[in-house]
Amino acid sequence: MENKLLVSQLDALLQNETNYIANLANASALIFESFKEINWAGFYLYDSTNNELILGPFQGKVACMHIALGKGVCGTSFESGQPLIVKNVAEFPGHIACDAASRSEIVIPLIKNGEKIGVLDIDSTIVNRFTKDDCSTLNSLVKTLLNHCN
Template identity: 45%
Template sequence: MVHADSSNFKADISKEEAYKQVLEQAEALFEGQRNWEISNLANAASLLWHAYKSLPSPSKDVNWAGFYVLDPIVSNQLILGPFQGKVACQTIKFGKGVCGTAAERKETVLVEDVEEFPGHIACDGDSKSEIVVPILVGGKTVAIIDVDCAVVKGFDAVDREALERLAGLIGGACDW
């Protein structure tokens, strides 16, 4: 039985432990839910959000965590999926901003200071750093994980590795 307790993280855990819980809970939640990628993404965004909020700065300064998915109609375009945080841009073209760059390159983009990133899309002026991880299925970008932080250098190699594992899990868990 899915339960809100999955979003509860112990105090004083490390980032590695928090991500371990996210990955374990996500794997359990996705079980038998292959047709429902939106449900899976909605719960995954919730897990990530509550993990970050349980951690010290800079992780707790995360101000947006969620997904963009491939537009089923317009090619090379992402549309907003489930997320936690403030209102966000509804569409992003491949190649535009951090999200569109990661989608096009099919590789993680970790930006320590968004003001240094050419063409950054400033949906929220509070966002100072960002990590975007593409979800690849059959060599094609089907979605991206996008996390923004309200301080610079909000993300490091630990975030990159864990989010890439989550992307792999999500890519394999849903019928895209």
């Protein structure tokens, strides 16, 4: 799906809603329905009490609930504050396999006003599924999403 159209759809979907959970739930559903060949799309949110990422709204099979900072693709992306595309998760040191069918992954950090909030995590059963264009689109989606959240 074209970047601008998808971002516009998300913006319209979240109009007049500022609740994080509601917006994350609808964003994960839109992403899951819009991106081909993915098997999981959702969010992990930073829990400052336990200094870890905790499972948030998602679409797909059941998932890991706790991820240590710096561990797996999500914890690594969160800690660095940078998007991460993993072409083959079997080659990523310390990959956390919530779904054994997943072969590639992309993670986009959620950062608002300089504060790390969590990550958007998307998995695919296909090796090398995610591109730089996907990363750009997802960064735009995250920016739009965070503009709707207080």
